[in-house]
Amino acid sequence: MTQQPLLLLDVDGPLNPYAAPNTRRPEGYGTHRLLPESWVARNAPTPRGRVKPLRVWLNPAHGAELLALPYELAWATTWMDEANTFIGPRIGLPELPYIPWTEVFREDPDGLHWKTRELVAWAAGRPFVWLDDELGPQDIEWIEANHPAPALPLWVDPRAGLRELHFAALREWAEDAC
Ligand SMILES: [Mg+2]
Structure with missing residues (x-):
């Protein structure tokens, strides 16, 4: 049996369209105020109790839409394992492997x-x-030159998050590449 391709997911940008205008939450999204430890650490030396929680917009439909794709999902985000605690359950994703950045x-x-x-x-x-x-053109070029298998680095506008055009591209690429 052939393995499915990996789908490496960033959180802030694709799943959380953080750059959308503050007063206009994108349609279909809910607001969450989250305080992951990585955010507390980034705000050091401010004590935990005084760190302002992150406002995160999430679309509860995204989990099912991602799981329906012919990919094996994994987190590629600064949230690392915290994506499994704070993000996955809110959009209907099971615990996923994550890239443990050094x-x-x-x-x-x-x-x-x-x-x-x-x-x-x-x-x-x-x-x-x-x-x-x-990700930018230099990343696309470098991956092309250094990754021995097909790869598609796909930019997502952080003002809009994942959209149907991305899901369509993902379905199409999986068909062509594998
Ligand atoms: Mg991002």
Whole structure:
């Protein structure tokens, strides 16, 4: 049996369209105020009780829509394992594997996104789609040159989040690539 391709999911941007205008929550989304430990740590030395929770917009339909795709899902987000606690259950996703970054936001010597090298290493030669609002042309080029299997780095507008065009692209790519 052939393995399904991986779908590597960023949270902020694709699932949480954080850059949409503050006063106009995108349709279909609910508002959550979350206080993951990684956010508390990023706000150090502010004590936990005084850290302002993150406003996260999530669409409860996304879990089922993602699970219906012919992919194996995994988190590729600064939320790491906290995505399983804070994000997955709110959109109907089961516990998923996650990429355990050695250092988030690390500056890359060649100007790649800080996720790119570790993400490709983690994929270990398997076909993948990567959904992220921060990847750029240099990442697409580098992945093309350094990943031995088909890969589709797919940019998502953080003002709009995942849309039907992404789901359509995902279905089409899985058919062509595998
Ligand atoms: Mg993001």
